Amino acid sequence: MSEPRMTGASLDAQRAEIEAEVLAAVTTMLGEVIGEGYVAGMRITMDSSFNQELEIESIELVLLAERIRDRYGDRVDFVGFLANRTIDDLIELSVGDLVRFIVDCSSRAAPVASVPGQRADSAASGAGSAANGADPAAAGGDGEGDRRG
Amino acid sequence: MAEVTANGVRLHVQRLPPAGGFGPGTPTVVLIHGMAIDNLSSLYFALGTHLAGAGADVISYDLRGHGRSERTAAGYTLSDTLADLGGLLSTLAVNGSVHLIGNSYGATAALAFGIDKPAAVASLTLIEPPFQIEGLGAEMARSLSDVVAGLSDEEVREFLRNDAGRAISRLVAKAESLISETTVVRDMLATPPFTPARLRTLRMPVLALYGGKSEIAHQAHGLAELVPGCELVVLKEHTHMVVREATWHVRELLTWWLFDRESPRPSYSRAPFQPSDLPVWFSRMKMSPDLLPWNR
Numbered sequence: 001m002s003e004p005r006m007t008g009a010s011l012d013a014q015r016a017e018i019e020a021e022v023l024a025a026v027t028t029m030l031g032e033v034i035g036e037g038y039v040a041g042m043r044i045t046m047d048s049s050f051n052q053e054l055e056i057e058s059i060e061l062v063l064l065a066e067r068i069r070d071r072y073g074d075r076v077d078f079v080g081f082l083a084n085r086t087i088d089d090l091i092e093l094s095v096g097d098l099v100r101f102i103v104d105c106s107s108r109a110a111p112v113a114s115v116p117g118q119r120a121d122s123a124a125s126g127a128g129s130a131a132n133g134a135d136p137a138a139a140g141g142d143g144e145g146d147r148r149g
Numbered sequence: 150m151a152e153v154t155a156n157g158v159r160l161h162v163q164r165l166p167p168a169g170g171f172g173p174g175t176p177t178v179v180l181i182h183g184m185a186i187d188n189l190s191s192l193y194f195a196l197g198t199h200l201a202g203a204g205a206d207v208i209s210y211d212l213r214g215h216g217r218s219e220r221t222a223a224g225y226t227l228s229d230t231l232a233d234l235g236g237l238l239s240t241l242a243v244n245g246s247v248h249l250i251g252n253s254y255g256a257t258a259a260l261a262f263g264i265d266k267p268a269a270v271a272s273l274t275l276i277e278p279p280f281q282i283e284g285l286g287a288e289m290a291r292s293l294s295d296v297v298a299g300l301s302d303e304e305v306r307e308f309l310r311n312d313a314g315r316a317i318s319r320l321v322a323k324a325e326s327l328i329s330e331t332t333v334v335r336d337m338l339a340t341p342p343f344t345p346a347r348l349r350t351l352r353m354p355v356l357a358l359y360g361g362k363s364e365i366a367h368q369a370h371g372l373a374e375l376v377p378g379c380e381l382v383v384l385k386e387h388t389h390m391v392v393r394e395a396t397w398h399v400r401e402l403l404t405w406w407l408f409d410r411e412s413p414r415p416s417y418s419r420a421p422f423q424p425s426d427l428p429v430w431f432s433r434m435k436m437s438p439d440l441l442p443w444n445r
Binding site for chain 2: 051055056057058059061062063066077079080082083084085086087090
């Protein structure tokens with residue numbers, strides 16, 4: 001008996017389902033990190049920007065990274081993802097960029113991610129942009145904003 | 150959130166293991182951030198994840214009163230900072246000596262720790278350390294006063310009220326409460342100067358990095374002259390915010406420093422970074438004596 005072949009449409013549906021699960025997990029983690037009360041007042045979607053909409057602090061992004069490492073372990077090389085970016089790159093990310101990265105990395109999603117024509121997550125490519133001279137505070141993050149002393 | 154109690158203070162720590170696992174030569178790196186409007190996230194994102202990816206065991210922590218570490222009412226002298234760091238290394242049971250990488254006040258602390266505990270330190274990377282033989286304490290306290298004065302400006306208050314957004318507002322509020330509700334300014338004022346004799350005792354490799362346009366760039370050569378074998382790098386296009394501005398080059402520099410020091414030092418090529426949209430108020434904080442906490 002042969003395995004039933006998955007069509008492109010069913011793979012898309014499977015991918016969408018996995019992304020929805022990961023989005024729910026990321027939303028829960030965001031609530032833990034930023035505060036349930038703060039997150040409760042907003043609808044977090046794949047398009048939500050960490051900077052513009054969530055107004056996440058850099059230290060909260062660190063805590064989110066920790067939770068992702070705890071939850072997904074070695075399956076998701078989130079530190080590698082971070083290592084190829086500066087804080088300015090990171091705060092410009094959307095929740096969807098993160099979700100797609102997690103899905104692409106996880107072994108469960110690997111067959112989906114390898115389907116020809118499937119979106120190869122550009123956020124995981126490690127290109128990264130050049131460092132910029134913006135102040136973290138002005139850029140909407142808070143990172144290296146120390147004044148001398 | 151990883152917390153440890155070190156020197157009696159609850160400290161928030163993030164440790165990134167080396168990509169590829171631990172080996173006999175794995176360097177342990179400790180990142181020490183700057184004072185007031187800063188926390189571990191700056192160096193974590195700028196250097197920590199990169200160095201872990203390159204094979205280092207990276208320890209980042211929030212200084213007392215910063216980020217998610219405990220804000221005690223007192224205990225912000227340089228010697229307290231050193232005791233916290235020593236306690237942290239002890240609590241984490243770090244074996245062998247560590248490579249300290251400090252930025253701004255964190256660099257001053259790293260230098261002082263290297264002098265006090267040379268056996269515990271494999272190398273020092275000092276990024277924009279306020280460094281003076283005379284008047285270091287006054288300089289450190291003045292810097293914090295600049296923050297107070299800058300944040301007290303009416304234009305700034307308006308920006309914070311109307312346009313700053315959540316992330317900036319929270320970071321600034323945290324810095325303000327640290328400055329106004331703790332002994333940090335008084336404690337910084339008490340910072341003892343470095344003495345030439347003690348600086349000359351340093352034997353570990355020291356990398357000093359300054360921005361040529363930094364207000365403290367003139368201190369660079371004094372440091373390099375006193376610290377034996379100090380490798381001094383001045384990036385002339387950059388300011389006190391050099392880690393932020395030249396992240397990619399600083400990463401290259403640190404990778405070379407930790408893993409490949411026998412090779413020639415990577416040369417600097419200016420990355421096409423965007424012009425800073427740093428608000429003027431932030432870059433021009435001026436001291437106003439009537440706003441100094443100890444004059445209120």
